[in-house]
Structures are given as C-alpha cells and as structure tokens.
Amino acid sequence: MKFFVDTADISDIRELAATGLLDGVTTNPSLIKKSGRDFMEVIAEICDVVDGPVSAETVATDHATMLKEGRKLAKIAKNIAVKVPLTVDGLKTCKVLTEAGTMVNVTLCFSATQALLAAKAGATFISPFVGRHDDISQDGMAVIEDIRLIYDNYDFATEILVASVRHPVHVLESARIGADVVTVPPEVIRKLFKHPLTDRGLEAFLKDWDETGQSIL
Ligand code: E4P
Numbered sequence: 001m002k003f004f005v006d007t008a009d010i011s012d013i014r015e016l017a018a019t020g021l022l023d024g025v026t027t028n029p030s031l032i033k034k035s036g037r038d039f040m041e042v043i044a045e046i047c048d049v050v051d052g053p054v055s056a057e058t059v060a061t062d063h064a065t066m067l068k069e070g071r072k073l074a075k076i077a078k079n080i081a082v083k084v085p086l087t088v089d090g091l092k093t094c095k096v097l098t099e100a101g102t103m104v105n106v107t108l109c110f111s112a113t114q115a116l117l118a119a120k121a122g123a124t125f126i127s128p129f130v131g132r133h134d135d136i137s138q139d140g141m142a143v144i145e146d147i148r149l150i151y152d153n154y155d156f157a158t159e160i161l162v163a164s165v166r167h168p169v170h171v172l173e174s175a176r177i178g179a180d181v182v183t184v185p186p187e188v189i190r191k192l193f194k195h196p197l198t199d200r201g202l203e204a205f206l207k208d209w210d211e212t213g214q215s216i217l
C-alpha cells in the first residue's frame with residue numbers, strides 16, 4: 001500500500017520524505033489556505049521534494065474553466081495529479097486530461113457508484129473520504145470495501161486512494177481491504193511508528209547493553 005501525506009506544509013513533507021517511506025502528497029484548497037503560501041509556488045516546491053504524485057486541486061466548477069486550470073497545473077511538474085471534484089463537469093475534465101496523459105485524482109467521492117463512474121472516466125486515483133462519513137455516523141470503510149469489490153470485478157486500473165483519514169485504525173482497515181493508497185495527515189503518520197512496547201523494549205535492551213560495557217563500533 002502506498003502512503004501519501006495529506007498536507008501542504010513543506011516542512012512536514014520534507015521530514016516525512018526523509019524517512020524514504022513517502023510515496024506522494026495530496027493537497028486541497030483548505031490545506032493551501034492553512035499553509036498560508038502561494039498555491040502555484042508551494043505545489044512546485046512540493047514537486048521538487050517528492051518524486052511521486054502530488055495532487056493539486058482545480059477550483060472552477062464548469063468543465064471548460066476546470067480543464068484550463070487542470071492544464072495549467074499539469075505544467076508545473078511531471079508528477080502533478082490534477083484533482084477534480086466528483087461532478088459531471090469534473091468527470092468530463094477527468095476524461096480529457098487522462099486521455100492526454102495527465103494523472104487525475106477524482107476527489108469528494110462518497111459512494112461506490114460515484115467511484116464506478118470515476119473509473120469509467122479513466123481516473124488515475126479515486127479519493128473516497130472515510131472520515132467525513134464517520135463524522136455523520138456512516139461507515140466510511142464500508143464504501144472502500146464496495147469500491148475494492150467493484151474495481152476488482154471489472155479490472156479497473158483506477159487506484160483507490162483512501163482520503164479523510166483521521167486515525168491509525170483507518171490505515172489498518174485500508175490495508176486489510178487492499179486499498180492502493182492512503183493519504184494521511186502528518187500527525188497520524190507519526191502515530192503509526194509508535195508503540196509503547198517498542199519504547200519500553202528498546203529502553204531495557206539499551207540498559208542491558210550498557211551494562212555489558214561493549215561497543216559495536
Ligand atoms: C484528500 O485528498 C482530502 O482532501 C482530505 O483527505 C480531506 O480530509 P478531511 O476530511 O480531514 O478534510
């Protein structure tokens with residue numbers, strides 16, 4: 001399973017890229033606002049730091065303008081994935097951009113039937129939002145299970161990119177279901193490394209090693 005980080009904060013991206021475990025980045029207009037940075041500038045900087053797909057979102061709602069925005073964003077770097085919303089105009093734009101060889105991430109997906117349409121439109125990634133389902137007492141991960149089943153039934157190449165991830169259990173369930181990618185906020189990625197028994201075990205090993213008086217180097 002690929003790990004993307006869901007942020008436009010360049011210092012978090014640099015730190016996580018240095019682990020060698022980061023496969024890509026997703027951003028959205030709210031994350032750009034939070035970064036306080038110029039959109040085009042910060043996306044270009046992220047593309048310099050990370051080799052994998054970097055999602056940059058269009059903001060027009062009509063097909064013609066969305067396509068212009070998508071083409072402009074795609075010129076920033078080779079690893080741009082243009083993000084379009086799951087609307088009629090968004091899927092029309094998705095089809096044109098993917099046929100021209102641009103990666104497209106279809107965002108704001110909340111149902112398996114929407115995901116089916118995105119796959120038919122040739123999306124590179126479909127982004128179902130699990131956390132926002134959970135927020136309204138619906139089962140976000142059940143949607144991921146349905147999408148996995150449907151995509152496997154028809155051998156769709158569209159990658160399931162689990163979005164709106166709020167905690168490590170979303171990551172665990174995504175891996176169990178066989179999602180292709182999870183996009184995870186930096187603070188949740190950091191939690192994935194941690195286990196209290198790892199910390200306690202390491203402390204005990206180091207104490208015992210110290211008492212041997214030996215050194216490896
Ligand atoms: C990712 O592409 C989405 O923009 C993001 O995961 C949304 O997450 P949120 O529901 O926490 O805002």
